[in-house]
Amino acid sequence: MADNNMSVSTAIAGKKAVYKGRKLRIAIIGCGGIAQAHMAAFKNIDNAEVVAGCDIVQDRLDLMNEKWGIPKEALFRDGTQKPWRAMFKAMKGKIDAVDVCTPNGVHAPAVIDACNAGLHAMTEKPMAMTVKECKDMVAAAKKNKVKLSVGFQRRYQHNSENLAKMRAEGFFGDVMLVKVRACRRRGIPNWGVFGQKDKQGGGPLIDIGVHIIESAMAFLGNPKPVYASAGCWTFLGNKPSTVMSMWPGWDHKTYTVEDFACGQIRFDNGTIMQIEASFADHQKEHDVEDWWAYGTKAGCQWSTSEIYTDQNNMMVNMQPVFMPDSGWDYIFTKKLQNWVDGCLKGTPLGASGEIGLNVQKILCGLYDSAKAGHEVKIAD
Numbered sequence: 126m127a128d129n130n131m132s133v134s135t136a137i138a139g140k141k142a143v144y145k146g147r148k149l150r151i152a153i154i155g156c157g158g159i160a161q162a163h164m165a166a167f168k169n170i171d172n173a174e175v176v177a178g179c180d181i182v183q184d185r186l187d188l189m190n191e192k193w194g195i196p197k198e199a200l201f202r203d204g205t206q207k208p209w210r211a212m213f214k215a216m217k218g219k220i221d222a223v224d225v226c227t228p229n230g231v232h233a234p235a236v237i238d239a240c241n242a243g244l245h246a247m248t249e250k251p252m253a254m255t256v257k258e259c260k261d262m263v264a265a266a267k268k269n270k271v272k273l274s275v276g277f278q279r280r281y282q283h284n285s286e287n288l289a290k291m292r293a294e295g296f297f298g299d300v301m302l303v304k305v306r307a308c309r310r311r312g313i314p315n316w317g318v319f320g321q322k323d324k325q326g327g328g329p330l331i332d333i334g335v336h337i338i339e340s341a342m343a344f345l346g347n348p349k350p351v352y353a354s355a356g357c358w359t360f361l362g363n364k365p366s367t368v369m370s371m372w373p374g375w376d377h378k379t380y381t382v383e384d385f386a387c388g389q390i391r392f393d394n395g396t397i398m399q400i401e402a403s404f405a406d407h408q409k410e411h412d413v414e415d416w417w418a419y420g421t422k423a424g425c426q427w428s429t430s431e432i433y434t435d436q437n438n439m440m441v442n443m444q445p446v447f448m449p450d451s452g453w454d455y456i457f458t459k460k461l462q463n464w465v466d467g468c469l470k471g472t473p474l475g476a477s478g479e480i481g482l483n484v485q486k487i488l489c490g491l492y493d494s495a496k497a498g499h500e501v502k503i504a505d
């Protein structure tokens with residue numbers, strides 16, 4: 126009987142059948158900040174359960190036990206930089222997959238070891254630090270017939286999916302240019318190792334630029350990048366913070382990444398992508414994460430789904446009046462559900478290892494060009 130304050134349909138919709146099918150048994154590698162968002166999202170996924178974890182810091186493992194109820198005997202730290210090896214040994218036959226949430230430099234070794242142990246893998250973004258690492262990860266997954274996915278969530282937003290579908294159906298005509306911006310005026314992370322090039326592979330371009338580049342690549346249908354031209358500058362992060370900002374007091378002494386990167390990619394189909402990414406610069410806005418596309422039939426802005434085109438002899442701007450929520454919980458659940466279903470049912474992966482590899486070619490092409498001081502050809 127429905128509650129007096131509830132409509133019958135709401136009461137029915139609220140009743141969720143108890144899932145009794147097979148669950149993917151997952152171990153988390155790296156139980157820090159983003160792992161907490163993954164843990165919350167896995168709670169929304171019926172056919173997944175997190176059963177183990179490892180880290181190099183004991184506090185992080187204690188949190189996994191206290192907050193998420195993972196048994197202490199399924200949490201591993203062995204004094205090495207590869208605690209997953211002890212976990213794989215002890216949990217053999219009890220885990221099916223790993224979810225890698227470590228700093229970027231650990232993604233490749235953890236994923237490759239997992240694949241070679243016959244485990245499916247999800248790795249947080251960026252896929253790794255170099256193109257070679259990404260190729261080795263894709264090869265390891267293929268050799269061991271396991272699924273590999275990369276933690277890009279922007280592609281699962283309603284606006285991303287709708288605009289990508291419209292482009293694929295020809296609404297925008299040929300897309301000539303996509304302008305991509307992931308720019309913070311002053312937003313250098315004051316935690317983790319985000320300022321250390323040897324551990325991360327780069328700064329804002331690889332850390333936040335990667336999200337918006339991948340979302341634009343999903344819109345474009347993942348074309349092949351062939352030339353890169355870019356510049357990178359460090360002028361604030363390597364000095365103490367002196368102005369008021371959201372994350373003051375970053376570790377400027379270990380800061381070796383760029384503050385600001387800008388550049389251009391030429392794709393094999395003629396499309397150009399212009400990119401700007403910053404942890405710190407002198408722009409008007411506080412924080413921008415967006416892209417704009419210019420097609421021969423129409424253009425658009427990603428964040429607003431605003432569309433610019435001609436109709437009945439008029440230039441018109443159009444915008445959806447309703448867009449369902451694409452918040453953090455929704456997109457993290459969708460990205461992890463996509464991977465879990467891929468592992469259990471063989472359904473297509475959204476951000477597969479191959480997609481991650483193509484995005485890495487863009488990132489590394491831009492860094493290579495900035496280092497060389499001229500345009501570079503992106504190798505296959």
Ligand SMILES: NC(=O)c1ccc[n+]([C@@H]2O[C@H](COP(=O)([O-])OP(=O)(O)OC[C@H]3O[C@@H](n4cnc5c(N)ncnc54)[C@H](O)[C@@H]3O)[C@@H](O)[C@H]2O)c1
Nearest residue numbers: 155156157158159180181182185206226227229249250317
């Ligand atoms: N998808 C997103 O929107 C998003 C957001 C934030 C971070 N990330 C990505 O997630 C990853 C982690 O970022 P974070 O913010 O959680 O950082 P973090 O520093 O909060 O957490 C990283 C964790 O990994 C552990 N770790 C380090 N080396 C390890 C090793 N060798 N073996 C096992 N554990 C190890 C650390 O002790 C820490 O607990 C990065 O690749 C980052 O780019 C993604």
